[in-house]
Amino acid sequence: MKLKRLTIKSAFSLVELLVVIAIIGVLAALLVPVLLQAKRKAQQVQCIGNLHQLGLGLQNFVVDNHAYPSLRSDTNDASLGLWNNQLEHGGFDISKPPKNFWTKGVWLCPSAKWSGFSKNYPISCYGYNVDFFDIYLKARNPTNQFGLQGRRSPKEQLWIPIAESEVAVPSDMMAIGESLDGSSLLAPRILTEAARFGNMLTRHQGKANVVFCDGHVESPTLKFLFEDTSDAALVRWNRDHLPHREKL
Secondary structure (H helix, E strand, C coil), X not given: CCCCCCCCCCCCCHHHHHHHHHHHHHHHHXXXXXXXXXXXXXXXXXXXXXHHHHHHHHHHHHHHHCECCCCECCCCCCCCCXXXXXXXXXXXXXXXXXXXXXXXXXHCCCCCCECCCCCCCCCXXXXXXXXXXXXXXXXXXXXXXXXXXXXXXXXXXXXXXXXXXXXXXXXXXXXXXXXXXXXXXXXXXXXXXHHHCECCCCXXXXXXXXXXXXXXXXXXXXXXXXXXXCHHHHHHHCCCCCCCHHHC
């Protein structure tokens, strides 16, 4: 009787398996930072795209109204409420914006992560260029305001819009940018304050995205945007294109 020869199949040894696993681990360690960097870049591009769309909406609003959205409009006005609601109505022609629209779509930076807020706080990724000190320090002269928020109306908490012609250099006047603290306002701030609100300091590798009154988008460093006191940095906050160091 002829016996069948047994065929012994070759297999990986334990040492070989460990070597393969080690190589895979090394490759993963090399690839993960690259993938994370690509993801961050894609998110930054999307954020820039969001602001470009907001800039187009702002342009539409200005063309139709010959003025910029005010911080808060009269409730009897066709464009109701805060500046972002006015932009939805008059810039994007959305007659009935969905609830909490400022947390969705072009209003949402995909990189933004927030912390330290109550559940009901209306967090916003993008803020409107306002004269911060004139809003919160009511003792300041109400005629000495150079942001886009408007002029104080006789009615409490309402603002008269800034005319298109009042912005001296639209290409060098910031309109909407990434919020440092989750509010819908954009104003000079101390950067160390941002850490308690979320990941603003690391969101876009030390930069922030801003759309100007003429619709173009830039990505200045956080330091230049929020803390720089050079004339080149200060004039970008003011519609008359002057540094107004008296506000420092």
